[in-house]
Amino acid sequence: MTAGCVTPQWLKPFESGSKLGWAQCTAAYAEYYGVDGSADDDPEIEERLVMHRTPMVGYASRTGTRRNLAALGNAEWRLLVSAKGALRTEGMRYALDNGAWTAFQQQQPFDEPAFLVAIERLGVGADWIVLPDIVEGGLASLDYSLKWKERLRGMPSQLLIAVQDGMQLEDVASFLSPTVGIFVGGSTPWKEATAEAWGSLARRRNCHLHVGRVNSARRIRICAAAGANSFDGTSASRFSKTLPRLDRATRQSDMFAAAAETLEDAQRATANRRL
Numbered sequence: 001m002t003a004g005c006v007t008p009q010w011l012k013p014f015e016s017g018s019k020l021g022w023a024q025c026t027a028a029y030a031e032y033y034g035v036d037g038s039a040d041d042d043p044e045i046e047e048r049l050v051m052h053r054t055p056m057v058g059y060a061s062r063t064g065t066r067r068n069l070a071a072l073g074n075a076e077w078r079l080l081v082s083a084k085g086a087l088r089t090e091g092m093r094y095a096l097d098n099g100a101w102t103a104f105q106q107q108q109p110f111d112e113p114a115f116l117v118a119i120e121r122l123g124v125g126a127d128w129i130v131l132p133d134i135v136e137g138g139l140a141s142l143d144y145s146l147k148w149k150e151r152l153r154g155m156p157s158q159l160l161i162a163v164q165d166g167m168q169l170e171d172v173a174s175f176l177s178p179t180v181g182i183f184v185g186g187s188t189p190w191k192e193a194t195a196e197a198w199g200s201l202a203r204r205r206n207c208h209l210h211v212g213r214v215n216s217a218r219r220i221r222i223c224a225a226a227g228a229n230s231f232d233g234t235s236a237s238r239f240s241k242t243l244p245r246l247d248r249a250t251r252q253s254d255m256f257a258a259a260a261e262t263l264e265d266a267q268r269a270t271a272n273r274r275l
Contacts, residue, residue, distance in 0.1 A: 007119070012154075014155065015153050023155060026178050030178040037204065037205035037206050040205055041174070056250055057077070057078060057229065058232070058233075059080040060077055060080065060232065061232065061233070062080065062081045062082065063079075069092070071243050072243065078093040078094055079095075080095050082097045083097065083111070083117070085102070093127060094127065095129070095130075096128070096129045097130050098110075098118075101135060110132060123155065124156060124157065125157075128160050128210070129157050129159055131145040132144060132148045133185065136164065138165065139166060139171060141162065149161070149175070158208060160181045162212075163183070163185065165187055169197060169201045172201070176207045177206070180207060181207040182209050188213070191212075195222055196226045202227065202229075209229050211231045215246075
């Protein structure tokens with residue numbers, strides 16, 4: 001990591017435990033009620049509550065176009081703000097992307113200072129934050145993300161680990177919990193082929209599942225079938241006329257989503273894939 005890049009000062013009280021945020025309270029609640037994912041590691045642990053997943057939420061890349069913002073707001077979509085873009089939320093609920101994909105497209109190294117500035121300004125209010133990753137980096141990307149997970153220890157917002165080509169469920173499973181979730185990245189063919197498996201893992205670990213770069217009704221249905229909590233795309237923020245079709249697919253897909261499956265359903269599905 002770049003020398004001289006420091007984490008925000010406001011993070012220190014959360015790290016020391018003198019201040020509690022969403023992540024700290026959620027972790028304590030999940031551990032107390034036995035729904036922190038530990039039952040996936042130890043069959044002797046009994047889960048005492050069933051975690052019901054909320055309807056799938058669409059996130060659109062941040063846009064400053066008033067017409068498109070109004071359309072997104074009316075549809076109750078949210079914004080995905082990139083650390084490499086304008087750090088504005090336009091008054092909407094939002095999540096924070098680390099900017100690695102933009103840097104990759106521009107053939108530039110990951111901008112650690114820009115990510116930390118974004119954390120400083122927007123981290124505390126984000127629905128979730130994508131931990132820095134290495135696009136197409138396989139297990140090296142996971143190692144990099146885990147270093148940042150440790151560096152952001154105490155973050156009150158939810159953190160997501162970006163999974164991509166070359167990673168297996170068992171590589172990631174032990175790091176997941178109700179406060180640390182999955183961001184399905186990677187190549188489009190790999191994403192579509194593995195979404196259901198990541199969905200089963202997310203239900204086993206009671207964690208958030210997000211699928212990146214979703215710009216068609218067909219891919220939205222894939223997300224719903226996997227039981228995803230959310231997805232993002234650029235189409236709705238660039239062309240407001242595409243939003244009704246995508247939003248309709250989001251709401252219709254909820255009827256067929258795997259989100260209502262129990263932990264036992266997810267475990268059976270995973271076991272069947274191994275046969």
